[in-house]
Structures are given as C-alpha cells and as structure tokens.
Amino acid sequence: MTENPIELAPQRIDDSFDSIVDELQWRGLISVSTDLDALRQALAEGPVRYYCGFDPTAGSLHLGHLVQLLLLRRLQLAGNIPYALVGGATGLIGDPRPTAERTLNSRDQVAEWVVRIRDQVSGYLGDEGENALHVVDNLDWTAPLSAIDFLRDLGKHFRVGQMLAKEAVAKRLRSEAGISYTEFSYQILQANDFLQLYRREGVTLQTGGQDQWGNLVGGVDLIRRVEQVGVHAIGSPLITNSDGTKFGKSEGNAIWIDPELTSPYAFYQFWLNTEDADVVERLKVFTFLTRAEIEELARQVAEEPYRRAAQRRLALEVTALVHGETAARNVVRASEALFGDGDLRALDPATLGQALDELPGTGAALGDPIARVLADTGVVRSVSEARRAIGQGGVYVDNVRVTDPEATLDADMVLPGGRVLLRRGRRTLAGVRVGD
C-alpha cells in the first residue's frame, strides 16, 4: 500500500510547447478568446500585463477560483506580469447570476472578505522579481466615481441593446426573478476596471471563467471605443464532471481553499475520488505535470484503472499546492493508514493518532450513544440521521458494522491512544477522543 514517495512536480511551464498559448490550449484552459494569433504575437514580443478579477462574495476562494489562479500562474511563469484585482467595489454590487438576484452584503462584510481574498491570492503568485504579482482593488477607482461621471463618461459608451443581450442578463430577464438595475449595471463597472488597468498599468489581457465572457468582452469593447486600442481576453471553460454533476462540490458543499473551511484531509479525499473519465483533464488544469508525464498517467488510467495512480498523483499535487507539501504528505499517510485493510490495532499508535487527527472529530465518554457521538463529529447532521444511517447498516466503529441504533460506546472499542474510529458509509471517517 505504501509506495515510494512521489516527488512533487516543480511549478514550471512545459517547454515542449512553442508558446504559452499552445500550452494553455492543450491544458484545456481556453474555451473562448479574442484573436489568439494576435495574443500569441503580443506575448512573443515581450512581457504582457494581464489581470483576473476576484469578487469577495465569501471569505475564501474555492476550486473555481483555483483554475483562474493557475491560469495566472502559468502566464506568470512564462514571463508575463500578473495583476489580481479584488472586487471591493463590484463585490458591493453583485455580478448577475443566471438564477436569482443576489442579496447585498454589508460594506463591512465585503471589506473583511477583500482582505482575506487578497491574502489568499497573494499566496499563489510569487511576489518577487521582475514579474511579481500586483494586487489592486477596484474600489480605489470606483468609489470616487460620481453618478454624473458614471453616466456621462461610462454610460454613453454602452448601448442598452447590447447590455440586454449579454447572456447573464438575458437569462435573468427570461426567468421569473428578473434583474435589478444594480446588477444590470455590473458589466459597466467591470468593463471600466479593464479600462482603468489599461490606462494606469498598461494591462492588455483579461482572463476569467467562460461565464464571465460577456464581462470580459465588455472591457475589450470599451477600450476599443475609448482608446482605439485592441486588447485581449481569454475565457477558461467551466470545469464540469463527465457525469453531469457540478465540479468542486462534495455533498453539496463547496470545496474551499481555506483549511478552516475545508480540511486538508477532506480536500485530498475530494481529489482522490475523481472519476477515471475526468482525471486526465484535471491533471492538465490543476497540476504542473508536463505533457509527457500526464500522457504516462493517462496510459495507466486506461491499462490499470484499479491502481488509481493518476488520482493519487492529482490529489497529492493539488493538496500540496494549496496546503503545502508537509500537510499533503500527512494526509496521504493518514489516508493510507485509515483505508488500509489491516487491523487498526496492529497499526503503529503514533501513525494512527496522526491519521485520526486529520479527521473531523469530537470528544466523548464511555457509555455515550454512538448515534449522538456520530452527530457530534459532524459527519451526519443530526442524531436522527445517525440512527437512520445505523439502521441502514452504514455505520462502523473501528471498521466493524454497528447494527443497533441504541448502541453505546464501550471500552473494547477504544483503540490505543484513547481513540475510536467512526465511519459512515464506505469512506466518510471521523475520529473520537475518549475521555471524561
């Protein structure tokens, strides 16, 4: 079960490609774009300044944002100069979602999230050297904008017909939810961001998710109108699972990059459970493995899928990228210990203890009902759900199935180190510390 430690892939571009654009295309990171040949040429002529915006709609970025961060990073590794825009202003307005109007967050809340997201973003892009990351906040130029300025200097360049035709807006108009004027105006603010960054910093490329395409083009159009200059935009595809479910969710919850919100263990498990049909695509998008290395892993998926070599590598690489190599190695060891088929009591107590520390857990006392302890660990939402799970034969203590919903925690369940391992279903684990 324990294999030779795999060495992590260094962050680099794959020099088997002529242009970074070719590598991005191979990795499936470009689904829509302005003239790619023009972009290739611009990139060949020297460092390009480029940006991607992150709106503070929560206190942490999630996997969808990670795609963008990696896109920024790859362009940076190719010698270009990244700008990360934190949407202190646009976060107060709200980008129209296709389904429903957003609830406005308070200014204090948004300001707090701006700080946290700024910190997260900075961690992924080197801030030293000639092409160090620049972080900007669109509140700096949006807040001073008066209604008069907004309407005269910006509004005149936008035709309502075109604004209505933008997909995000059109969808909302077709839906029962409709759209507020506030959200309708969002695209103008984002277009202005690109214009401001072009004027102030010479930024000529914006990247974003495909769902942002309307907004990206809005900026390109505005700059063409106002400055008579052609700039570039790249939209990356929405990552989807081959089975049609949403990528980046586990039991309906988003996978966050903040370890407080999604533990490194849960993060690693998420990636480890990637389906065969998706794993190669994930390796391309989320790791710095080269084309040759990924092709080798693809061969292994095809020939010996049960080994899940590609999933293991993917999970290790992405966990290390987000949580650091030490944390990643720890959760790998924990996973191997807990999912091994050996007797838990035969494991080295220190290893077992460390493994259990990676899991969600709780304290409990002998005699406590197992259903309640399970609920306390958070792997089920309530005692009722725990009882139900036990009734369905889906709960195990130390890998032994529990059948009685009224069962209690007994002394013979306690493993060396005063721990008990609870499991719900095939793969949801929790650790319990027994004591009074």
Next chain:
RNA sequence: GGCGGGUUACCCAAGCGGCCAAAGGGAUCUGACUGUAAAUCAGCUGGCUCUGCCUACGUAGGUUCGAAUCCUGCACCCGCCA
C-alpha cells in the same frame, strides 16, 4: 401609481380547512456490486429525551375545536397598464 399573479422542505413542483412533516421529479445519503470508482438495482432523506412531542409551508397578526390551505397588514418577486 393602478390591476392581476406569485412566495411550500437542498432544487423544481403538487396541495387549497382536519386523512399534511406535506404527492411527484431531481439531487444528496445508505446498502448490494466495486477500485475509498462508474454504471445498475434497492432503500432513506425536518428535529428530538422517538409508538409520542417540537419546529416548519415569505413575515406579523386574526378567524376556527382545528390553517400550508380562509381574512388583514407588511416585505420581496413576476406580468400588464400608466
């Protein structure tokens, strides 16, 4: 501003005075199978001190022995008209 329609559990959506913790579908979860997969089949899915009790059908009141269902105010959404 006027008129009309709407707000149901994670999502969509039935219900229109008691038989409603609320049909149906989706999704999640569990079991069998397996590779901590996929596909397939089956089952569960408000909470609790669980043969009962407590919350819940936008929100605050009211009518009634009894309301998701009737009435009134309020909030929000949609459409048409101005």
